[in-house]
Amino acid sequence: MSDTGSDAADAAARGTTAVEVVRTLPEASVARLPVYLRVLSELALAGRTVVSSDALAALAGVGPAQVRRDLAPLGPRGTRGVGYDVVALRDRLQDVLGLTHEWPVVIVGAGNLGQALAGYAGFADRGFRVAALVDVDPLLVGSSVAGLVVDPAERLEDAVLRSGASIAVVATPPGSAQAVCDRLVAAGVRSILNFAPVLLVVPAHVEVRDVDLSVELALLAFHEQRRAADLPLDLPVREGRA
Amino acid sequence: MSDTGSDAADAAARGTTAVEVVRTLPEASVARLPVYLRVLSELALAGRTVVSSDALAALAGVGPAQVRRDLAPLGPRGTRGVGYDVVALRDRLQDVLGLTHEWPVVIVGAGNLGQALAGYAGFADRGFRVAALVDVDPLLVGSSVAGLVVDPAERLEDAVLRSGASIAVVATPPGSAQAVCDRLVAAGVRSILNFAPVLLVVPAHVEVRDVDLSVELALLAFHEQRRAADLPLDLPVREGRA
DNA sequence: TACTGTGAACTAATTCACAGCT
DNA sequence: AGCTGTGAATTAGTTCACAGTA
Incomplete structure (x- = not known):
């Protein structure tokens, strides 16, 4: 990429200034951020200072890879080999979600x-x-x-x-x-x-x-009915004519 | 398809018997079925007998192609050139969702x-x-x-x-x-x-x-904040070191 | 060593566009 | 003519697997 980089990237490469980069956040990730925030708030309250993607995933009910994918674009990157700073990440999430003011x-x-x-x-x-x-x-x-x-x-x-x-x-x-x-x-x-x-x-x-x-209840009923019949997500359908 | 079809398909082709075929219903479609059911119940109550995928889509707040994709696997296929039978489709949805009993x-x-x-x-x-x-x-x-x-x-x-x-x-x-x-x-x-x-x-x-x-409110706040700042789903992130 | 961040592979969901009925 | 049903294309989301780093 030699000299095709932007001014900002060059500056970063020279180590002189921090750069503003724009990272896109998938809608599906956004939907999970409030859940992470809840978990992190609890952890912070409990005095925990760092948390790994594995631990956070377990507490939020998702996979560890997903946690990393979701959080990586936010910036306050975790420390490799250690994990995420609970308070810093919580604050960043509050900020991103717009929950810093009333x-x-x-x-x-x-x-x-x-x-x-x-x-x-x-x-x-x-x-x-x-x-x-x-x-x-x-x-x-x-x-x-x-x-x-x-x-x-x-x-x-x-x-x-x-x-x-x-x-x-x-x-x-x-x-x-x-x-x-x-x-x-x-x-x-x-x-x-x-x-x-x-x-x-x-x-x-x-x-x-x-x-x-x-x-919400209807969806539970659907799955309940399926489970009772031991069927997966398939439907028997009468096809063709008499 | 000549003679490569299954026995069941042959039977159907001969027009002798109806066939049990299993169609899989994507989870995302399932999540929308209760909404269609609600709309169809209202339409039935209003005396409407048929509805097109376009009309149903408008009432359910989704695209017409999606309506057809969602409903096609259910069986009580609509009539081409006409639309879906409101009552038949409503009943089928109730049945599929398991809402026929208490x-x-x-x-x-x-x-x-x-x-x-x-x-x-x-x-x-x-x-x-x-x-x-x-x-x-x-x-x-x-x-x-x-x-x-x-x-x-x-x-x-x-x-x-x-x-x-x-x-x-x-x-x-x-x-x-x-x-x-x-x-x-x-x-x-x-x-x-x-x-x-x-x-x-x-x-x-x-x-x-x-x-x-x-x-739910946090997600509204997030989008509200974005809209106020006229930004899309992007985040400015401070990258690189001082 | 133990973790994050991410390219690459994969899977799911949506949308298009049109063939095929009625 | 006007609609559904569906292959094909596209887009979004997830998971894997590992390079990179403190």
């Missing part, structure tokens, strides 16, 4: 699920602050849930603007989810965690993640 | 989340019956949630055996999840939907599906 979140729907989410400790731990909890039901509005007063539905836009929330949770019945979603998007929300079993239609710049609990 | 489910943990799950209509709709709701907290035990009396933790095994549940939901704090899981498995549970943010260690014949709500 994220205000608006939850729409204060039914059972909305209330459960509002009180979920795992959110606060990771920097997600429930800025508002909104519902249409006059019986719920004004009541106190997890230290929050439930706001009436009219205040939805208000809550989003006031809190500056760019993330919202939809925990309404399926029938009202799309309308709520539209209002959230109009108010400036760009990321939605949707618990309603419907496809939310949103503009391209808005991201929706669906959590459909009955889908 | 599945008793035991929920462990009657906190906010456990209560929300116990009352979740989407479960009952799909044939999941909450057979028992169990908790350690003496304040909750005996109280009534969604028409169910909360059972004490000691009754866990009892509840599993009595109901014959092979599916359970773990909605306990992370600290007690593994112990609960062990007891469930010992009692005969083979599929677990886990809401606790920990890796459950189970024997090979047991399947666990994790739903980690803070992971």
Whole structure:
């Protein structure tokens, strides 16, 4: 590569300056980073200072090669022969995932699920602050849930603007989810965690993640049924005509 | 294909008998089947009798080619030039997913989340019956949630055996999840939907599906952060030494 | 020695594009 | 004409196996 290298690469080769290189992170890896983060937080709390890809893999429930593939592009490379620095890696993950500052979140729907989410400790731990909890039901509005007063539905836009929330949770019945979603998007929300079993239609710049609990159970039922019949993933199919 | 075909294929060619053929269903397709089922159920309810892969794709939020790939192995093939028979396809999906009979489910943990799950209509709709709701907290035990009396933790095994549940939901704090899981498995549970943010260690014949709500939010935060900075999935990484 | 980082091989999943029915 | 079903091409993801390094 002689003299075809970039200025930056040359500088690095000369050992003078650190270089900014851009590494791409596969989406599949991104999806596992929060899990590593959780494990590393626990390890750090337990006083562990280094961890090998093998150990981390075991704790995260994946293969060691995968851990290395996932982490290598992040930069704070582990030390060969030793492992990864627990705290440095944890901090890097927090940084990459954007969990270094607080994220205000608006939850729409204060039914059972909305209330459960509002009180979920795992959110606060990771920097997600429930800025508002909104519902249409006059019986719920004004009541106190997890230290929050439930706001009436009219205040939805208000809550989003006031809190500056760019993330919202939809925990309404399926029938009202799309309308709520539209209002959230109009108010400036760009990321939605949707618990309603419907496809939310949103503009391209808005991201929706669906959590459909009955889908999860259905998948368990499928595999359960397979296991009971001792079949693999194959289906007997009637082919041809009588 | 002349005379190289199998006996079964010959029979089919002669048009005498239907043939049992085994088609393999990719795991990724399986994960989408419950979504198709939901859409088809809605369409059937709305009186729609046929649906094209294009229409179904739009409603399910995937591409039309993917719909066809996913459904083709199931057998009740659509009619070329027309589309899929809504009711026939819905029934076939229910059958394949094992949702033709009731599945008793035991929920462990009657906190906010456990209560929300116990009352979740989407479960009952799909044939999941909450057979028992169990908790350690003496304040909750005996109280009534969604028409169910909360059972004490000691009754866990009892509840599993009595109901014959092979599916359970773990909605306990992370600290007690593994112990609960062990007891469930010992009692005969083979599929677990886990809401606790920990890796459950189970024997090979047991399947666990994790739903980690803070992971979902973290992924939204990641993309949100990217979008704000207008970066793609790339990371600037400091490479080389000073 | 004991570990990471990564090219290379492999496997899975998606998308294209069109043949084949109805 | 209008659709499905599917080979073929493409892309993404995983795993292997080992070179490189502290």
